[in-house]
Amino acid sequence: MSIEKNPVPGLYIHIPFCLSRCAYCDFYSITDTGLIEGYLHALFKEIDVYRDDFSTFDTVYLGGGTPSLLSLNQIETIMEKVHNVFSIQQDSEITMEVNPADLGLADLKRLRGQGINRINIGVQSLDERELILLGRRHNCNQALRAVEDALKAGFENIGIDLIYSLPGQTLSNWHNTLTKAISLNLSHLSCYELEIKPCTPLGCRCENKELPVHSQDNLREFFMSTSEILEDSGYIHYEISNFAKGMEKASRHNRKYWDHTPYLGLGPSAHSFKENSRWWNHESLAEYVHDLDNAKPPVSASEMLGTEELLMEAWFLGLRTKRGIDLKVFQQHYGCDLMKEKGPALKELAEAGLIIIERGFVRPTRSGMAVCDALALI
Ligand code: SF4
Numbered sequence: 151m152s153i154e155k156n157p158v159p160g161l162y163i164h165i166p167f168c169l170s171r172c173a174y175c176d177f178y179s180i181t182d183t184g185l186i187e188g189y190l191h192a193l194f195k196e197i198d199v200y201r202d203d204f205s206t207f208d209t210v211y212l213g214g215g216t217p218s219l220l221s222l223n224q225i226e227t228i229m230e231k232v233h234n235v236f237s238i239q240q241d242s243e244i245t246m247e248v249n250p251a252d253l254g255l256a257d258l259k260r261l262r263g264q265g266i267n268r269i270n271i272g273v274q275s276l277d278e279r280e281l282i283l284l285g286r287r288h289n290c291n292q293a294l295r296a297v298e299d300a301l302k303a304g305f306e307n308i309g310i311d312l313i314y315s316l317p318g319q320t321l322s323n324w325h326n327t328l329t330k331a332i333s334l335n336l337s338h339l340s341c342y343e344l345e346i347k348p349c350t351p352l353g354c355r356c357e358n359k360e361l362p363v364h365s366q367d368n369l370r371e372f373f374m375s376t377s378e379i380l381e382d383s384g385y386i387h388y389e390i391s392n393f394a395k396g397m398e399k400a401s402r403h404n405r406k407y408w409d410h411t412p413y414l415g416l417g418p419s420a421h422s423f424k425e426n427s428r429w430w431n432h433e434s435l436a437e438y439v440h441d442l443d444n445a446k447p448p449v450s451a452s453e454m455l456g457t458e459e460l461l462m463e464a465w466f467l468g469l470r471t472k473r474g475i476d477l478k479v480f481q482q483h484y485g486c487d488l489m490k491e492k493g494p495a496l497k498e499l500a501e502a503g504l505i506i507i508e509r510g511f512v513r514p515t516r517s518g519m520a521v522c523d524a525l526a527l528i
Contacts (some may be wrong), residue, residue: 157411158239159424160209160403163193163228164417165217166435173285173352174313176343178419179215179434185435189417190224192442194231196416199447201235203424204414208239211246212266218252222260243268243307243402250296251288258303268307268401269300270340276327280316285351297334307399308372309338316344317352317361324372325379332383337399341376344393356455373520390470390519408467410460410483413433418448426455461486465482466526474513475503488512495528 167186168179169335174414191402210232219227225246231362245268246261253261258269262364273293275281281289288296293310300308312331315323331339346363347353355361364372370381377387386400389408394400406413419433429452432438441448461484481487489496489507499505504518504525518525 157406157409158206158208159204159414160211160230160406161204161207161441162211162213162403162413162420163217163232164414164415164420164431165189165212165214165220166418167214168216169219170287171285173283174347174350176347176350177205177215180435183219185360186220186224188439189435190227192439192448193228193417195442196448197231197235200414200416200443203234206237206239207262208242210238210242210407211403212246213245213247214221216245216249216252218248222257222264223390225261225266226264229266245270245403247272248296249288250293253296253299255299255302258299258305262304267305269284269305270295270309270338271300272309273297273310273331274313276330277323279317280323280327283316283318283352284313294334297336303320307338308336309340309401309477310334310336311340312341313342313344314376315364315369316507317356318365321371321375325375328376328379332380337395338401339380339385339393340391341393343373370520374516376438377516378521382463387471387516387519388472390522408476410464412484426460428453428455430484458485462526466523467503468512469522469525470519472513472519474511477510477512488510501527 166179166189167183168181169183170181171179172215202295212225212228232342238244244266246266247270251270254492259474261269271293271448274284274286276290276293278290279393297308310329310331321518328341329465349356352361358362368480368523380393381387385395386397388397389404392401392404405411410423413422414424415422415431418438420504421428421430424526432447463483464480467473468480475488477488486514496505499506499518503515504521506513506515514522
């Protein structure tokens with residue numbers, strides 16, 4: 151439910167390489183960095199596939215995987231190719247995810263010179279034992295050094311990712327990490343609840359009862375205290391897992407995923423969305439390369455979303471954001487008067503303190519965000 155009439159799409163590039171696999175991760179990535187050149191070759195072909203379907207972007211996001219495993223020359227060639235084929239607006243937000251172990255001050259300065267203006271550092275925790283539990287390949291000092299170097303390199307828009315509710319983690323352990331993160335005075339923090347995936351090493355250890363998992367009540371306490379502590383420290387809790395020092399520092403790129411703005415995702419496993427169509431690439435580098443070598447888009451599957459599905463998504467995604475749902479825009483886009491259709495249920499939620507209905511918006515409260523998946527089911 152984009153608020154703009156002709157929203158400018160975002161471009162996501164998935165770089166599917168990691169030096170080692172983290173213990174909690176079930177994203178698609180591979181550890182054979184010998185395949186990077188072949189991947190780049192295929193990526194450039196995929197960029198050409200979309201030269202007529204997409205023309206202009208105002209956000210570019212290099213995510214992974216671990217984009218900082220690529221050499222600076224390789225990043226430069228990706229950005230050159232993107233600029234040659236598409237028009238990247240002057241004031242675009244250009245983000246790159248980095249692992250704290252990978253880049254020094256000189257590298258970060260060079261990236262800044264290449265036009266990358268937002269850095270997202272995968273810190274995850276500022277507790278050594280937790281980093282080991284997560285199987286991260288960096289330590290706390292490297293994380294703090296990466297932040298310091300990014301600041302010295304001239305990045306004004308720096309975000310870090312953190313994870314809470316690790317097996318055995320106490321609220322006090324988490325608050326220690328949070329306090330250290332706040333003291334860095336960065337413009338953006340993402341705080342994700344750890345999702346325990348059964349197929350991961352960490353998931354197996356939990357399943358074998360080797361590690362304890364948190365109760366729903368504990369998880370709620372992690373969420374509520376994170377929101378309270380960060381809002382008291384001047385951050386806006388603008389999406390369930392995201393906090394920014396002012397809305398101008400909120401991730402422009404990620405907001406496109408939440409309001410049906412079109413986006414193009416390139417690379418293995420990347421998803422795209424345009425008009426009412428969504429498609430996603432093979433979750434396999436070999437299949438991705440094979441299709442592009444045969445002049446075929448490397449698409450694994452696609453779906454057309456009907457008005458009802460788009461409406462349900464807009465409702466679900468809107469309830470994950472502090473901005474909430476603009477009732478008028480919702481009616482214009484999806485032909486649904488929410489107050490008419492769901493008036494009594496919305497009133498009940500407002501009385502329970504889970505949403506606020508004001509000035510033409512339905513917004514989740516902090517307690518509402520904590521249970522937003524259930525809210526969306528009314
Ligand atoms: S660096 Fe990220 S993508 Fe790679 S294994 Fe770790 S969590 Fe997964």
